Amino acid sequence: MADKMPSYRFGLRLSERGCVAGIGDGIAWIRGLPSARLDELIGFDDGSTGLVFQLGKEVLGAILLSQSRGVTAGMSVQHTGRRLEVGVGDALLGRVVDPLGSPLDGLPPPELRQFRPLEAAAPTIIERDFVSEPFYTGNKIVDTLIPIGKGQRQLIIGDDGVGKSALALDAVLNQRGRDVLCVMVLIGQPRSSVAGTLEALRQAGALEYTVVVVAEANALPGFRYLAPFAGCAMAEHWLRLGRDTLVVYDDLTRHAQSYRELSLLLQRPPGREAYPGDIFYLHSRLLERSTVLGRDYGGGSMTALPIIETRQGELSAYIPTNLISITDGQIYFESKLFAAGMLPAIDIGRSVSRIGGKAQHPAIKHAAAHIRLDYLQFLELELFARFGTRLEASIEQKLQRGRLLREILKQDRMQPLPEQFHLAWLLTYGEGLLEKLSPEQVAGQLSRLFERLPDYDLTLDTPKSQWLATLRELLEAES
Structure with missing residues (x-):
């Protein structure tokens, strides 16, 4: 206390004190804080805090930041001069x-x-x-x-x-x-x-x-x-x-x-x-x-x-x-x-x-360039094929490729895949390496392919020819 005495100066000190006019549903209505600002923290006498959320001519609305039951009408409220921080x-x-x-x-x-x-x-x-x-x-x-x-x-x-x-x-x-x-x-x-x-x-x-x-x-x-x-x-x-x-x-x-x-x-x-x-x-x-x-x-x-x-x-x-x-x-x-x-x-x-x-990445972007359009066209063709119309061989081939793609795009939750695996299935599908398989066989084949792929030092920057050679080798080994 003695250390603070030399710096003490007499002077008039003004402070605003408001009171709680009403409270309910996590909202406190307060009177008597005319200089309050939006998003300012205010303190209640019971130790609770609130956040000024709305300014009015006579009362302001504050969000209660604590669920204390001690806040009641008539309780004194004062400024803190601080904003809400985390x-x-x-x-x-x-x-x-x-x-x-x-x-x-x-x-x-x-x-x-x-x-x-x-x-x-x-x-x-x-x-x-x-x-x-x-x-x-x-x-x-x-x-x-x-x-x-x-x-x-x-x-x-x-x-x-x-x-x-x-x-x-x-x-x-x-x-x-x-x-x-x-x-x-x-x-x-x-x-x-x-x-x-x-x-x-x-x-x-x-x-x-x-x-x-x-x-x-x-x-x-x-x-x-x-x-x-x-x-x-x-x-x-x-x-x-x-x-x-x-x-x-x-x-x-x-x-x-x-x-x-x-x-x-x-x-x-x-x-x-x-x-x-x-x-x-x-x-x-x-x-x-x-x-x-x-x-x-x-x-x-x-x-x-x-x-x-x-x-x-x-x-x-x-x-x-x-x-x-x-x-x-x-x-x-x-x-x-x-x-x-x-x-x-x-x-x-x-x-x-x-x-x-x-x-x-350019490699994925190039490999996926036509995948989206092919899939949307397949959905339209599949809808048309439901009418039982006899289809041309080229249309049947597009439907077969579309069904394969639909099975490839399925993915279980909590099983995210690295980007190398994305490039792998894009290339195998785009180059037609899976066309001999039925839609029911695709998931198992890709799963086995993904298991062995980390053994090879392949990145997204690896040349496409090396990727295709490795993928063909893996698929032939599986068959």
Whole structure:
């Protein structure tokens, strides 16, 4: 105390203190803080904290960030002068945390020395660079026909229960050994689904390079709203350090619903489907933070895989159209394909990657040049052939090749494949090395081929002639 006395100065000190006018459903209405700012943290006398979310003439609305039951009407509230931040750094790898960084895995809190605000401006145009490096998910269809580049925002869209989350999980598992740090944001999911995802990550050894941010279905709407911004801030830290990152938002439908719930509780004017007018800005400011930086700014990348849910395959619904317009392409899952056993149930005709082709490796790009068109033509021919019309030999041959391709494109979940395997099946199919097989034999033949392929020193840069010689040798040995 004596050490502080020389620096003490008499003076008038003013501070604002408000009081809680009402509370309910995770929202606190506060009077008496006229200089409060949006996204400012405020403190309650019982130790709870809140986030200023709406400013009014007489009262302001705040999101409660803790579920303390001690907050009551009339309680005193004061400024903190701080914005909401979350801890970032390598100590988060392998951990399961909530949107505020508190551990949910029963382990001690991670020791974090750096913090980033949840809300931050997206990188400027000067800082950004072109998407030029491929991002491999391990999926046959995506990596060859709907390629993704590092720094791209690729939407995963489809009805509930058709495999969207499984594809995103496979993408995370495929980053093992690739020096890509992953952040999985699970929004509004039941505890059983969260536990299943964590178990899959543990069994595959993917937790060591992954952070899981969880806002369960029974969490306060404010937590579900903050979850994707927290995951983005964690990945943004590594982005600025020049690292490659992947962020999975599973899913933004529940996030939009949480924002609508908050907006209605705060008595904001509802718009289409009761969503507030700024719902489009909600997701655009989140996804615009995903990019690839230029070398002068670190050269890191943040690839985003947002997931959105449709109802009965309706792509023109309000939230899906918003996300489609924001992202750089979409992977569309079709419920009819799922029911027919075509897994993954990706509709190649409706799926598109607007910029991923520029990042695709030339060898895969050249080998897959006509695969997409051939498959779409096969689907039309197959539909025509159902009428029982007698077909020409050339049409029968195209149907046979199409059936082979359909079997090749099938892939079990949690079995991502390296890019060398993609090039292998593209070349074997493109050169007609599998045409003597029936569709039922293709899967087994490719499986045996993939088992022996690592014994050969083949890369994507290996000449095509050497690839074909090796593939013919392996196939002849199997036959």
